[in-house]
Amino acid sequence: MTDEAQDRPAPIRVALSNDYEIALLGLAQMLARHPDQVQVVDLTTLTTMPREADVILFDTFGRLPDGDQKLRKVVAENTGKVVVYSWEEYPEEAALQHGAVGYLHKGLNAAQLVAAIVALHDGNPPRDADGDDDPVLTWPGQALGLSQRESEMLSFITRGLTNEEIARRSYLSINTVKTYIRTAYRKIHVSSRSQAVAWGYRNGFDSTDDTGV
Template sequence: MSEDHAPRPIRVALSNDYEIALLGLAQMLASYPDQVHVVALTTEVAMTHDPDVILFDTFGRLFEDDPKLGKVVAENDALVIVYSWDDYPEEAARRAGAAGYVSKRASAQELVAAIVAIHDGHEPERVEDDGEAVMTWPGQALGLSQREAEMLTFIVRGLTNDEIGRRSYLSINTVKTYVRTAYAKIGARNRSEAVAWGIRHGFESTDDTGL
């Protein structure tokens, strides 16, 4: 059977440290059952449902040193596709062994098309930067931006503002701005209150491989 006529739907496992992030991603793919079938939503490294593709969502992760991606690639036979914003660059994903990379600017249809293309051994079409992202993320319904939500994940993990800035290549003032606006939106007056809010709302990571 040729690659262009590989069996459908493609079996896809969704990987991230946060279950609520995975639920949003699963909803995006649910409208394309003839092309992709989500077989697992997992925070673990090893896959147990024999997927064809692992879609590795980088929400809450920093690219500078991401041992989990390397472990996911090394410990599974499936193709690993990184799904990320531009601040987790494609070069970093490729160095870790990812078979493909899809920008979070992609619509659900574009994401599915990219999964199919990479699975079949082709380069997916590049997603044009129109400034609009369609991905859902934890806290979005409460008005948190993607960046504010990620700042909360790092805070819950125990990183200081300086550590967040160094690892994400953001200035300390930029980090403080995101943290301040996130606090205002969740009603937190200090870091302890922000951590408690984050744990209650699913911002506590299950990852034990480090950032």
Template sequence: MPQATAESRRPIRVALSNDYEIALLGLAQMLARYPSKVQIVDLTTLAAVPHRADIILYDTFGRLPDNDIKLRKIVESNSAKVVVYSWEEYPEEAARRHGAVGYLHKGLSADELVAAVVAIHEDREPTAAPHTEEPDLTWPGQPFGLTQRESEMLTFITRGLTNDEIVRRSYLSINTVKSYIRSAYRKIGVRTRPQAVAWGYRNGFQSTDDVGL
């Protein structure tokens, strides 16, 4: 019995997953402030998480919801509960269709995010409502003044997707996609798609994904 009690009191082991480790740094910093509740065991780009985890928090930066092979691979390759951490552009319905057991919005404060992770671990429904403010995260392109969504568009372009492919697979309208791309181009000082791809390769926008977009 004492062993069971110690097990129940230990922090929840959380692995953070994305194609870009830099996209996970801000999230890790948020969670690290709650060592009695959560323990970060991995920041990984791999489908199979290297260390034992209770929860895998899957950041959707640079991912498209329509056919997310990597999310399905993560669900299949691990015994931990897989929880998607995203904006509205990656809908909860898509996350659950790919096998995620939970869905958390990136507008959650650090307190709310940790409370939600604890609830999911305990098989309870999270009660925190999403905030409209973006949390203090880190993502590729941030030092260049790019928003997370603009950076995501550049990851898709660097991977070779056309605007129509992004539209079909992302639940976004063509006008929204073009708007993000235009503003991203202005910020990085390019005019054409080949220039944007070259910029992406020079600035670390190559995906580490080995299971397909």
């Protein structure tokens, strides 16, 4: 082994956490582009990581920020640093209140995301994104033309939440929620909530989470 190889730090072990394995596959592909810096050791829907991880990247797809008990359990049950990976609709303040050590935006491209994970692992604030590459966006239903928010609304409906519950717990207005749901229905060619729930179960939108959405 060369001195250079001996001096090179080992990749940071990263576990990816979410209620939907399909939501984690694209994220894993992003991180796999940088094997010298990060190593994905788990894609899991569990709260306790099957393998020891240095950083746990908690993807908030299909989760609401108000009282996120799963995030609290992930923080409590693991030694790795928990970092929330989300959009503005799941505010950074909520992530930190639930015990996360950091918050990363889903608009980051692969190189920016890895650099931010490394910085948080080392106890440093992430640098402002300055890359020109487009972010890689992945979520269930994207191939069908669903936006991230439309896809999340379908996940909430499949889990049995009412429009009022979604609005209250996501800090969105009821009219905004209804608009997302209407446009999602058009894209998946359904006209009722029962049809949307059936579509959700057929297409992997039923959640593995048992801690409450």
